[in-house]
Amino acid sequence: MSTPEAETLWLVGGVIVLLGLVTLVSVYVKRRRDLALDPAAVAQFHRRVVVWWILCLLLATAFVLGRYWTVGLFGLMSLRALQEYITLTPTRRGDHRALFWVFFVFTPAQYVAVALDRYELYSILIPVGAFLFLAIRIAMAGDYKNYLERVAKIQVGLMICVYCLSFAPALLTRRLPSQVEQSPSSAALARQEAVQAQQPPGDPSASDVPPTVTRTAPTAIWPEVHEERARLLFFFVLIVQLADVLQYAWGRLLGQRPIAVDVSPSRTWEGFLGGVASATVVAALLSWSVPFPVWQTATLAAATTAVGLAGGLVTSSVKRDRGVEDYGTLITGHGGILDRIDSLCFAAPVFFFLVQGAFGNWVH
């Protein structure tokens, strides 16, 4: 493995130090009963800290092990989130075979396509392929009761938990447009290899002449090209999670006007705007860790966190409709992954397309 870049060390190290401090605060608050804080809120905070540690360590491990592990990790998170979502959603006997396809074919296929960087496949597999297939498969099962509703529910679950989230690891496998320009095309590489093959192996002139085209993929497990992308992924998860907690903090401090009081009384406009604004400021301060200038990083962060926080509102209304507090309490003893990653799910495609489409062309 090649040595990580200084920016990576600073970013990951900084987050670990910060998490350490937060953990100390959380443990301190939990011990001090005389502070008269809401015990439920303290317990909630404590759980969040644990989840952050897990997320951070998993991502850090992914840095070391490489992109396939990261894609696999997100795939497992998708499966688990989908499991929670479908458990909560009433389906009928007739949906069983369709659900089997959802879990064992579409979800793995989506992540395999992401791992192999088959953008033309994973960008349409679920919105088009699964959409058509599920409608047909459920119709074939012969149960027409609430047909449209059932198809829609399964499709929405697949879109949120699998399709959207898969754009987060796609950050790693998809090359930036600038990298595509800089790196040689596969045709050029093939030509060069053909030329090298023609040269006799012992020919000293082969080593003297610098090759006109060089392969950008180095021998290390974690190629140089991808460290930048890995940092981008880490940065993405960091600002979205940060926006989540800052929204909570601002909402507690200033919250007056709920966005939709029936859906979630704790999500207020003050919390939302405060969360987006403060996460944007933090992102701008961290712009040294991503390949974008400050103003682009800030725009990116603002758009991403706004959609992410709005995504929290969406899953809240799903839960409210089903009459549960959070996906974790749905069946006692299960921690709800979907509660933790809902904002990531919504934010991932926004971040991905902004990086790929809009900003990718101006990379300095």
Place this chain on the structure above:
Amino acid sequence: MEKQWRQPRVPVPSVPVAEPTWAQRAIASLLAFTARVISGASARWVDCQPDTCQRVYFANHTSHLDALVLWSALPAEVRRLTRPVAARDYWERGWVRRYLANRIFHALLIDRRNIKVHRSPVDEMLRTIGDRYSLIVFPEGHRNTGEELAPFKSGLYYLAKKRPDLELVPAYIDNLNRVLPRGEFLPVPLLSCITFGPPMWLEHGETKTEFLQRARDAVLRLKNL
């Protein structure tokens, strides 16, 4: 004096099961792990703790996976002593099922088709568990449609009457019928939950109907806990 009615009638020694080989142990652990992953099962023990004492776990029956998942939800040392009671016609079909039933679960296979009076299933169960093993039974007798709990068959009552020392532990299996509904053979990994309730016994002077109703209520109570 001790209350006579709580003493076991004849504490027969159990029919010994061959000590499991390492391969069988490995298969058992792997199977339990897989079952827990596929069914996303979490086990809750309400006013009850896992124990190696002799017990009869009785639960609602909605899926083919019920026995496997309940068995998997027990800790390994309890699992080794717990034997599901299952239908012979299902578990003797094909060598995989037969191997699992005989060598891994050490299941007690009951012939549902022709029940002989002189070899009643209850006597067979008592003979098999002896003074060592526990049982998993589904007193509804067949898989229900998933919505309602069918009335219990009387086997549980006779078990309790002949061996009043056995702890009868109710269990409610939730959502497993969606993991593998009736008539399907491929499971879908949804989350399910098994709740174990406080042990119960046959009370003095309790009639069969009263006892079976109480047992059924004990399972139903766990549903909403």
